[in-house]
Amino acid sequence: MVLLRSDGTFPLSAPGTVALYGSGARRTLKGGTGSGDVNSRHVSTIEEAMTAAGFTITTTEWLDAYDALHARAREEFLDRLRTEAAQEGVPAVIHGMGAVMPEPEHDMPLSGEGEAAVYVLSRVSGEGNDRRAQPGDVLLTDAEVRDILELDARFERFLLVLNVGGVVDLGPVAHVRNILLLSQLGAPVGEAFTDVLLGRAYPSGRLSTTWAPWDSYGGVGEFGHPDDTRYTEGVYVGYRYFDSVGAQPLFPFGHGLGYTTFALGAAEVALDGSALTVRTEVTNTGARPGREVVQVYVSVPAGRLDQPFQVLAGFAKTDELAPGASQELAVAVDLADLASFDAASGQTVLEAGDYLVRLGTSSRDTDPVAVLELDERAVVRVVHDALGDPGFTDWMPTSPVAVEVPDDLPRLRLDPGCLRRRDDGEAVELSEELSFVAELSDEELSYLVLGDYRTGGESQSIVGAASQTVVGAAGQTTTRVPGLASLIMADGPAGLRLAAEYGVDDDGAFPLGPSVPADFLELWDEEASEVLGDIIGADSQDRAPTSIHHQWATAIPIGTAIAQSWNPDLAERLGELVGAEMEHFGVHLWLAPAFNLHRSILCGRNFEYLSEDPLLAGRLAAAITRGVQSRPGRGVTIKHVAANNQETNRLNSNSLVSRRALRDLYLRGFEIVVREAGPHALMTSYNLINGVHASESHDLNEVVLRQEWGYQGLIMTDWVVHGMARHDLTHPPATAAPTVKAGNELFMPGSEADRQGVLAALDGQGETVLTRAELELQAARVVRAVWRLAGR
Numbered sequence: 001m002v003l004l005r006s007d008g009t010f011p012l013s014a015p016g017t018v019a020l021y022g023s024g025a026r027r028t029l030k031g032g033t034g035s036g037d038v039n040s041r042h043v044s045t046i047e048e049a050m051t052a053a054g055f056t057i058t059t060t061e062w063l064d065a066y067d068a069l070h071a072r073a074r075e076e077f078l079d080r081l082r083t084e085a086a087q088e089g090v091p092a093v094i095h096g097m098g099a100v101m102p103e104p105e106h107d108m109p110l111s112g113e114g115e116a117a118v119y120v121l122s123r124v125s126g127e128g129n130d131r132r133a134q135p136g137d138v139l140l141t142d143a144e145v146r147d148i149l150e151l152d153a154r155f156e157r158f159l160l161v162l163n164v165g166g167v168v169d170l171g172p173v174a175h176v177r178n179i180l181l182l183s184q185l186g187a188p189v190g191e192a193f194t195d196v197l198l199g200r201a202y203p204s205g206r207l208s209t210t211w212a213p214w215d216s217y218g219g220v221g222e223f224g225h226p227d228d229t230r231y232t233e234g235v236y237v238g239y240r241y242f243d244s245v246g247a248q249p250l251f252p253f254g255h256g257l258g259y260t261t262f263a264l265g266a267a268e269v270a271l272d273g274s275a276l277t278v279r280t281e282v283t284n285t286g287a288r289p290g291r292e293v294v295q296v297y298v299s300v301p302a303g304r305l306d307q308p309f310q311v312l313a314g315f316a317k318t319d320e321l322a323p324g325a326s327q328e329l330a331v332a333v334d335l336a337d338l339a340s341f342d343a344a345s346g347q348t349v350l351e352a353g354d355y356l357v358r359l360g361t362s363s364r365d366t367d368p369v370a371v372l373e374l375d376e377r378a379v380v381r382v383v384h385d386a387l388g389d390p391g392f393t394d395w396m397p398t399s400p401v402a403v404e405v406p407d408d409l410p411r412l413r414l415d416p417g418c419l420r421r422r423d424d425g426e427a428v429e430l431s432e433e434l435s436f437v438a439e440l441s442d443e444e445l446s447y448l449v450l451g452d453y454r455t456g457g458e459s460q461s462i463v464g465a466a467s468q469t470v471v472g473a474a475g476q477t478t479t480r481v482p483g484l485a486s487l488i489m490a491d492g493p494a495g496l497r498l499a500a501e502y503g504v505d506d507d508g509a510f511p512l513g514p515s516v517p518a519d520f521l522e523l524w525d526e527e528a529s530e531v532l533g534d535i536i537g538a539d540s541q542d543r544a545p546t547s548i549h550h551q552w553a554t555a556i557p558i559g560t561a562i563a564q565s566w567n568p569d570l571a572e573r574l575g576e577l578v579g580a581e582m583e584h585f586g587v588h589l590w591l592a593p594a595f596n597l598h599r600s601i602l603c604g605r606n607f608e609y610l611s612e613d614p615l616l617a618g619r620l621a622a623a624i625t626r627g628v629q630s631r632p633g634r635g636v637t638i639k640h641v642a643a644n645n646q647e648t649n650r651l652n653s654n655s656l657v658s659r660r661a662l663r664d665l666y667l668r669g670f671e672i673v674v675r676e677a678g679p680h681a682l683m684t685s686y687n688l689i690n691g692v693h694a695s696e697s698h699d700l701n702e703v704v705l706r707q708e709w710g711y712q713g714l715i716m717t718d719w720v721v722h723g724m725a726r727h728d729l730t731h732p733p734a735t736a737a738p739t740v741k742a743g744n745e746l747f748m749p750g751s752e753a754d755r756q757g758v759l760a761a762l763d764g765q766g767e768t769v770l771t772r773a774e775l776e777l778q779a780a781r782v783v784r785a786v787w788r789l790a791g792r
Contacts, residue, residue, distance in 0.1 A: 001203040002181040011199030015054035019112030024122025024163035034127025038555035039500035044190030059112035073104035102136025116157035165607025171213040186555035204291040206256035208563035208611035212249040226649040234394025238612030240308035254362035260286030267369035273418035284321040301353025339380040341663040378416035386699035388690030390656035425710015433780035448779040450750030472499025485790035492592025503545025563610035568623035575627020618672025625677035635680025644685035654688040701743035714785035716746035737761035745778035
């Protein structure tokens with residue numbers, strides 16, 4: 001959790017009478033909707049947890065009235081979705097996927113009394129739809145503003161609690177004395193909040209994205225265009241933009257308070273080759289225990305390439321410090337990681353000049369501590385001319401904030417030779433796997449590069465529930481090759497998404513009810529059954545179970561909340577927890593972590609993602625990866641590579657991004673995970689990148705991932721379900737044959753039409769021609785993944 005503002009009146013010393021208000025008090029959210037949802041046995045609400053802890057809630061009448069108001073607004077919202085779906089000629093369940101109902105306006109009096117007041121503001125978002133800059137979503141409603149300000153004025157102790165997965169424009173209420181970003185913390189979210197309210201625990205999180213008024217985000221790049229979205233802002237995303245143009249956020253990147261205070265001692269800076277170490281002593285100067293996050297930023301000199309004002313270069317978090325206690329922290333930085341891509345030379349480089357090192361506790365709370373001198377331009381890597389051209393030149397600030405270098409700082413000379421890195425990665429040895437697939441028929445090879453599917457009715461799902469082995473799992477590799485096991489995949493990233501309940505009869509296991517989340521059922525109707533029945537398991541409704549079983553899984557915090565910990569050790573432990581449940585249920589690959597950048601606060605899946613900064617996102621995702629993969633036979637699937645930053649028309653949208661922005665931002669976090677943690681699998685995104693589908697991009701799959709980074713794992717697509725795809729738009733959906741030819745070896749979830757397309761390409765028919773050698777290579781890579789995780 002992140003304490004954004006505090007006047008010292010919290011935590012409470014003991015349970016008492018509390019006036020509890022807000023949409024999230026009784027309908028507390030554990031996370032978002034879509035593939036990131038998890039079926040947990042129980043999710044605690046704030047009202048429930050506070051009552052269980054001994055609080056007396058004085059506002060039950062208000063909460064009951066709000067329930068009735070919300071129910072009426074929900075029915076009106078669903079009716080509107082049904083009408084819009086009918087106008088578009090699609091089932092309402094598809095049109096409404098991830099759609100957010102704005103919080104309703106109301107005029108209910110605030111009649112409760114108590115020793116304190118708590119207002120829980122809640123927002124939900126999800127896969128399939130983006131957020132909107134309207135009241136009840138990104139903006140506050142008039143009712144919310146009125147009630148929050150009245151409570152802050154009336155009560156001596158008032159706490160605004162944000163049960164949200166993404167940024168909300170707090171401009172009208174930002175001066176409220178106490179604001180806690182609770183976030184969405186999984187199944188025990190209510191108990192977790194109550195512990196913090198009572199001081200049994202304390203908030204020590206820091207923001208992983210900038211919080212600002214909606215109208216101050218700049219509006220340089222485009223967002224949400226159904227066909228072509230131009231990322232014209234280039235590298236100026238999040239704090240890189242705000243710091244470079246001098247715009248004032250409400251709460252800056254890296255910001256966070258606690259129930260105590262800290263002081264940083266003098267910095268000691270050491271340089272060994274390209275390894276920079278910044279040391280400081282952190283002292284708890286307050287009266288309560290807590291933890292502090294120390295952050296190092298570097299201002300890279302502009303030369304041929306323009307540069308943001310500063311970039312995060314490293315961070316470290318203290319242990320718990322008692323009042324008066326101190327701890328020395330050492331923040332390690334590899335200066336080669338600060339390199340920028342220069343399209344003119346095809347190199348990642350550090351330009352000559354002074355590199356100003358800053359130390360502090362947020363992007364807006366730092367002090368200069370050293371200057372690194374680089375006398376000549378240093379080449380870090382020579383890379384390929386890959387990933388296309390967006391057709392525009394990136395924006396840059398016309399009057400950027402100047403970087404002022406103090407004269408009295410220590411100066412250290414940086415040797416350019418120490419920054420050079422190898423240009424290519426280690427090749428994968430596939431001789432045994434190639435020998436295995438050489439004995440297979442064309443038919444068997446075609447099955448190997450597709451997910452397992454039933455002949456006839458396609459076991460596909462609009463939300464991914466195609467596995468035949470673990471009910472409700474997202475999918476699996478083929479079961480049609482004798483002697484080869486199948487890899488079971490479960491969705492994420494807030495835990496394992498499996499069917500909560502399934503039946504068993506003489507023919508095996510089957511889901512009880514459609515394999516869709518609960519919010520889908522609100523829009524389920526006869527048309528949905530007719531159109532989608534075959535692909536979501538509706539045929540199981542005629543089966544009578546002889547026994548019924550449950551698959552409850554642990555809902556862990558959403559991705560943004562994990563990043564807000566700034567704690568790789570915690571992220572790794574959460575990964576270990578997921579890995580243990582994978583072992584329990586028989587899952588080999590977790591389709592997570594997801595960590596596309598928070599490019600825009602409107603992205604509907606930002607709650608799943610980690611941060612606006614690729615270093616923070618990459619380091620935390622690498623830790624999650626290590627945790628999961630510490631369990632033998634268990635692996636992650638890092639996703640979605642790359643530039644998957646909107647949900648609007650996600651299967652057919654074209655992300656137009658400069659090669660520099662791609663390499664410096666949108667691919668950087670994935671590169672960190674690949675190089676530091678070796679993920680077993682990787683998922684390409686639905687969208688096109690500069691006119692080529694990510695899954696169909698040879699540049700991405702073979703050149704960048706495998707040749708440059710030395711990626712060793714499995715590459716798969718996101719779930720390309722033809723029943724969801726639009727073929728009447730500017731850009732067509734991805735297809736199997738060109739995907740396989742481009743080096744993406746597993747087209748998910750697979751269908752007979754996909755297989756026939758692969759076989760036709762193998763016969764030289766159509767626009768894509770596949771050779772037997774190309775097909776064998778991709779099949780061998782699938783075999784390698786199976787052998788690594790499921791054994792031979």
